[in-house]
Amino acid sequence: MAHLSYAATILGALISLSEAHAHDASEGEKNTPHNPARVLRGKTEESKEVKPRRSDLLNPNCDPVYEDAYHRECESFCTEFFDVCVNPNFFDSRMGWDECVETCAKWPRTKTVVSRPPATFVHLGSDTFACRDLHLWEAQVADSPTNAAFHCFHSVADGASICSDSTIKGKTPYEHLRDGACTHRHYGYCDLSDEDTIADCMKAGITDENLPSVLKMLPPTVEILFLNENPGLTELPSGTFDNLEDPLELKAVYFDDCNIETVAEDAFQPLRNLQVLSLNFNKISVLQDDLLDLPELRTFTIFGDPTPTEDQVPEFGPGGGRKPGMLTSDGFTDKLFRGTPKLERLIMYGNRGIDRLHEGMFDGLSMVDTMFFVFCGLTNEGIPPGVFEPLESMVYFDFQGNFFTELDPEWFGEWSSKIERLVFFLNDIGPIEDRDIFAGMPRLKQVYLDQNPRLDTIPADFFRKNRLLDTLTL
8 A cells, every 4th residue: 555654844744745646556545535634733832922023124234233133033033933833843854043043134124013913914025024924923823733834834935925026136125125224315205225226215104295296306216116104195196106207217116004095097107117016905995907007017916904803994003904905806807917918926815805706807917927816705606717727827826715615626727737836725615526636737736725624635546646745734
């Protein structure tokens, strides 16, 4: 009988099929069910009390005081990381202490305060320390090994496609911000750095009234613009960027955690070379057809907090906390992405009003490799036939936290041959009956299907074609 090695050292902690695959089993063994989610079971420890931290925009090369601050902060992070993620064998324990601290020190910091437990839902900044620290805390207080392992995966390395971002000239926008921290100079409402190519206008008291003046003051060399956490911004009307001296120079713009409700259809039209657009944690309910007529756009994100309670919703706080996503399926059409042929990352997270996709809405998106419709309101009835077929470059496919009742084999086909990470946990998916549902995904490495109460087992034979599979959660 073929041996299925359950390796606790694998992220997700739950199963390794690399030693011997089910396709090597005898005919009578091919339908042997397994339940890897039960491999790591045990009592949940009480969450440990963790001292508050503060993470500011620091660069250890600027001043010895900053270097010491980084060292102490990263020692704290790595102590928790080894305790929560490495020692339980969620990660390869060969990673040493020095490597952890060195890696931590390289993550960009923002002006957002990081506290324990997080007072806010901090995904601001993609590849920043704040994002990884949030996931480490989530792992620390997780109610199961499966959940802990999942969040450990986001807390280090490349951030598992969440705590990461598109690169511009070899670095993410926040890495550019970090590396220019020693050269910044205050100019108007903003701090300019890296030969005036980065404009940090976060927490600057910018409002609808003074935004035109702020943009007019910026030099024509600005390529990356941060306007995060300016609650006085409530709209982006036509002509928003007309005051920029050289709008074609702008490559990335962040409006995270403002109070923007409306965006004019042509608000971004002057930005013909824009590659990154982030509208996370605002109050936007409508994205008009030509809003994203941006031929160079590679990343588009619109996050919301997926877990606010009724009494929290009116209290919009910094860091994205208590700001549910307001976007609905009625707020956009199938034409939304027709002007983004180079799009690679599409993140629509925490918008419960997205209950269906529109037929043809992904037409032309052959370069998208990362797609997140996470904690939305999607159902099986809301997925039109063939809607995913244009996505022939897909690698990270994440639909966790929706309302699916079936993992439909009709969703997948030739387009899904490059998928490495398939995430559908926290839905209501029932038993999977199609033996070939994963057969067309030869590069599949991680499958997350836990927290689907009606899905207990999957026959090992279903993964006979997935020789690279190292993680499965149920």
